[in-house]
Amino acid sequence: MVLGIPDFWIWSVxxxxxxxxxxxxxxxxxxxxxxxxxxxxxxxxxxxxEEKEEIVTEEKGL
Numbered sequence: 001m002v003l004g005i006p007d008f009w010i011w012s013v014x015x016x017x018x019x020x021x022x023x024x025x026x027x028x029x030x031x032x033x034x035x036x037x038x039x040x041x042x043x044x045x046x047x048x049x050e051e052k053e054e055i056v057t058e059e060k061g062l
Contacts, residue, residue, distance in 0.1 A: 005011045 003011070003014075005014065
């Protein structure tokens, strides 16, 4: 009887919940700021798409 839980399967699920939480926290800390290098490029692409969209809507008269 561990932590007052008599059934092995209930205890194992309890432990796995804590382990999965810890794994998610570690993963989040490792990948905290990844992908920030590409943000200026993505902003420029979005700006370019918006300019093209404006031109197309003006040509169609919408």
